[in-house]
Amino acid sequence: MRLAGWLATVGLVWALGANWLNGVVAEVWVEDIHTKVLRDARPSDNAPRECHLEAARNEYESAQLVVKSPTAVKEVTVQVSELLHEDQKSRISPDHIRLRFVGYIHLDKNTPDSELVRVAAAPCEVPDPLLEDSTVGLAADQAQPVWLTVFVPEDAKPGSYSGAVTVSLDGRETKMPITLKVFGFALPAERHLFVTNWFNPGNIANAHGVELCSDAFWPILERYARNMAEHRQNVVLTPWSLIEVARQEDGSLSFDYSRFDRFVETFLRAGVNDRIEISHVGHAEGGWSGPVALSRLRAKEAKTGAYVTLEYSDGLKPFLQNLEQHLEEKGWLSKAMIHVSDEPSIRNVDSWREASALVHQAAPRIRRIDAIETTDFDGFLEVWVPKLSQYDAWREAFEKRRDSAELWYYICCHPFGNVYPNRFLDFPGVSVRVLHWINYRYDLKGYLHWGWNFWGEN
Numbered sequence: 001m002r003l004a005g006w007l008a009t010v011g012l013v014w015a016l017g018a019n020w021l022n023g024v025v026a027e028v029w030v031e032d033i034h035t036k037v038l039r040d041a042r043p044s045d046n047a048p049r050e051c052h053l054e055a056a057r058n059e060y061e062s063a064q065l066v067v068k069s070p071t072a073v074k075e076v077t078v079q080v081s082e083l084l085h086e087d088q089k090s091r092i093s094p095d096h097i098r099l100r101f102v103g104y105i106h107l108d109k110n111t112p113d114s115e116l117v118r119v120a121a122a123p124c125e126v127p128d129p130l131l132e133d134s135t136v137g138l139a140a141d142q143a144q145p146v147w148l149t150v151f152v153p154e155d156a157k158p159g160s161y162s163g164a165v166t167v168s169l170d171g172r173e174t175k176m177p178i179t180l181k182v183f184g185f186a187l188p189a190e191r192h193l194f195v196t197n198w199f200n201p202g203n204i205a206n207a208h209g210v211e212l213c214s215d216a217f218w219p220i221l222e223r224y225a226r227n228m229a230e231h232r233q234n235v236v237l238t239p240w241s242l243i244e245v246a247r248q249e250d251g252s253l254s255f256d257y258s259r260f261d262r263f264v265e266t267f268l269r270a271g272v273n274d275r276i277e278i279s280h281v282g283h284a285e286g287g288w289s290g291p292v293a294l295s296r297l298r299a300k301e302a303k304t305g306a307y308v309t310l311e312y313s314d315g316l317k318p319f320l321q322n323l324e325q326h327l328e329e330k331g332w333l334s335k336a337m338i339h340v341s342d343e344p345s346i347r348n349v350d351s352w353r354e355a356s357a358l359v360h361q362a363a364p365r366i367r368r369i370d371a372i373e374t375t376d377f378d379g380f381l382e383v384w385v386p387k388l389s390q391y392d393a394w395r396e397a398f399e400k401r402r403d404s405a406e407l408w409y410y411i412c413c414h415p416f417g418n419v420y421p422n423r424f425l426d427f428p429g430v431s432v433r434v435l436h437w438i439n440y441r442y443d444l445k446g447y448l449h450w451g452w453n454f455w456g457e458n
Contacts, residue, residue: 026069028167028176033064034429036119036127041066041143051178057186058154065146065176067167073138077168078146083161083180090157101136102145103129110426116418119426126425150180158184193439194408194446196235196277213259222266229271236267237277245299245319247308253299255322275335277369281316282341282355289347292355312358320362337369337383345373356380371410371450383408385448389415408446
């Protein structure tokens with residue numbers, strides 16, 4: 001009886017997703033995807049030990065598993081089986097399932113004035129990136145989340161599927177069951193929300209140890225583009241500085257679009273293909289609220305190879321005229337938008353309007369888009385992108401522009417505090433999830449996430 005009882009106990013431990021060896025129990029449980037799992041996390045008394053998912057066809061659905069061991073583990077690996085339909089015939093291949101360890105970012109200080117939404121007190125380690133590493137080490141009594149993402153093919157048979165995740169800790173394995181319910185409808189491939197997350201291609205090149213726009217750079221950029229498309233980003237910030245300008249001996253300008261075109265085509269081919277967002281052609285001088293000036297164009301002298309900078313009439317004006325023509329020839333004009341200068345406010349809106357008028361005069365068929373911090377843009381802007389907090393504060397004024405403008409919203413290092421959602425590391429995951437419910441609730445056509453140092457211009 002004692003032996004039978006002991007065997008029953010061991011069987012129960014394995015059934016609960018724990019790994020027993022020499023008195024050491026490693027736990028595996030399911031955590032809500034909105035929970036940021038800190039290193040000292042422990043499973044609640046009712047933490048699920050099986051993973052249950054529900055998804056439409058042509059949808060990505062995620063879950064979060066957590067592994068924890070009271071002793072250090074040199075090598076944690078995670079694998080997933082195919083998902084078998086209840087008819088015992090139809091399958092979802094492991095090729096449509098990704099398992100990635102969640103990495104951690106050191107946080108020196110917390111977002112100010114945000115006590116109600118803070119996840120953890122700094123200094124601390126906060127989970128954020130999804131790693132491509134096939135294995136990780138695990139310190140004793142330290143939680144390690146694993147992000148599971150299932151893509152349900154459009155032709156998948158509706159019904160219930162089942163499979164298992166195998167977690168190996170230094171070769172000792174435990175399994176967690178997975179069930180997936182596939183609904184009888186499919187999400188459309190067509191996007192109904194414009195989404196842009198600004199990024200820095202130079203940082204991508206540096207991170208991978210390649211030269212920007214080199215032969216080695218483009219396949220790496222393509223992987224990023226595919227990842228963006230998989231997550232339904234459909235707008236890409238495109239640096240106009242990719243276009244190389246030369247001044248001929250007669251003073252005329254010639255334009256080499258090879259890098260610009262390759263950049264755009266990389267994203268269009270990957271599926272980031274609803275809008276082309278051309279970067280800012282102007283800037284505020286002497287500080288963020290200073291007067292707005294259009295950029296001086298940098299051109300290479302064809303005869304000497306020396307570089308010169310050109311004022312608007314000789315530089316940016318013919319550049320914009322040629323850019324509009326090029327976009328039309330490529331069939332991209334209907335997708336194109338161009339930034340004038342970032343975040344104009346009441347302090348510099350008059351100079352911004354002057355700059356915007358010159359941009360429109362040179363390229364009248366390219367939409368103008370900007371993140372804005374006031375409301376006085378009638379006739380000077382086609383895509384209005386107010387900050388979320390300012391859209392809320394001045395909603396009546398923005399709503400009056402619906403017939404003449406396309407309304408988006410943006411977030412950046414603002415707003416913070418206890419009122420508005422944002423994507424700060426110490427904000428809860430639900431803060432990110434609710435952002436696009438705001439788009440839906442207020443019929444805002446796009447979302448822009450502003451980032452520092454996305455790509456400096458000429």
